[in-house]
Amino acid sequence: MLSFTATTGRALFAGSQQILRNALHTSVPMNAKVAVVLSGCGVYDGSEIHEASAVLVHLSRNQAQVSMFAPNIDQMHTINHTKGEPMEPNRNVLIESARIARGKVEALSGLQANGFDAVIFPGGFGAAKNLSSFASEGADLKVIPDVERVLKEFHEAKKPVGLCCIAPVLAAKVIPGCEVTVGSDEEEGGKWPYAGTAGAIEKLGAKHVKKAVTISFVFLY
Template sequence: MFTTKFCMGSLFPALQKSPLVSFGLHSSACWRGPKVAVVLSGCGVYDGTEIHEASAILVHLSRGGAETQIYAPNISQMHVVDHSKGQPAETESRNVFVESARIARGNVTDLHELSPQNCDAVIFPGGFGAAKNLSTFAVDGTNCKLNPEVERVLKDFHKASKPIGLCCIAPVLAAKVIPGVEVTVGHEEEEGGKWPYAGTVQAIKSFGGKHCVKDVNEVHVDKKNKVVTTPAFMCDTKLHHIFDGIGAMVQNVLKLTGK
């Protein structure tokens, strides 16, 4: 019989030597698949990245044999939301890069270093951070602007003809900067609350994008622009349906890399 002490120092002796330890999500030593960047906007649905979406993307990328690196802009969040109350925490401020590191397990890179020269594809999870931190869509609607680095990344990957995946609210980012792009955020009517953010469709159309109606477990693939989108939490449904839709998005992104 033995006793296990639930002490990080006893389980991982190296922790006793340094206060900063990086348990990276990925190791590139044994990967030969496509290199995929995942761009986060913080940590938490109401003021950053939707964590379930980010996790699903990373799981499906891992299962698909991709080498993954997480990126985030080093900027302040628009605001901080107390997720237990759904209300802004007026006295708090947080940094998008620092908060994204929570999801990345510390292994996050500044977005200004992301280039299509070092990645085969890029994926943007949703969450209100895409509309608050990566752009001003939450405040300015159709008059919104994208964070300069986000805009650069989208334009650079598009120009390089490398795949771009987006889910939930994130497709508005592509619609804003890629002329005539085809995307989906789900259905175009609320349908009794099942699609609570259906109004986003009008913004996409106002940007000159084409909206394609899809169910939560489906994707739309714009083959011309190599943009793959799925509704995710734009739909009020069970988590496994969202997980499956994100899986289909990731699979199609990987397929478009040709690797």
């Protein structure tokens, strides 16, 4: 699931099996300069690797010039992905993100909206644990300063902001009244295990739009 925010004053829903391609190609021109913000490496404590890879593949196919960024901070904790349990020692978000970026990752503090055409945040629990405190505080979350700054800069510059999986909650906190989707607001027998996020989005004053997993949602406001 991918949510995009951009600016023009109408809502557009694009759907097919080519989710990322359609959304990215609709929102970002060929040869665009796109920033991808990572939150670590691994679904339970960082960026969801499949989502990050899918974003990078489709940006590459569209000949985008991609730069990757991550905050230079410690993770909330490090998870042993074979057991789903915390482990020691803890790790650094920037260093772990370099695994996905093949070393080519910069500190998020250096990301400026005036140097890029769009920004994309892949999902994974890192968005809820490292980029924000959503995992521990729910709708009372705090977003780390550099993420808040980047989202506001791109929003104010009227440039596309892409948010995958659970990452739309970041925009819900930072951009009042925005429209995003995390899929469904009902678990439907376990089909949507994180449906509760939709309620948190509404509590934050944003609007949650219910869409199927095969639909990408693009809100142009």
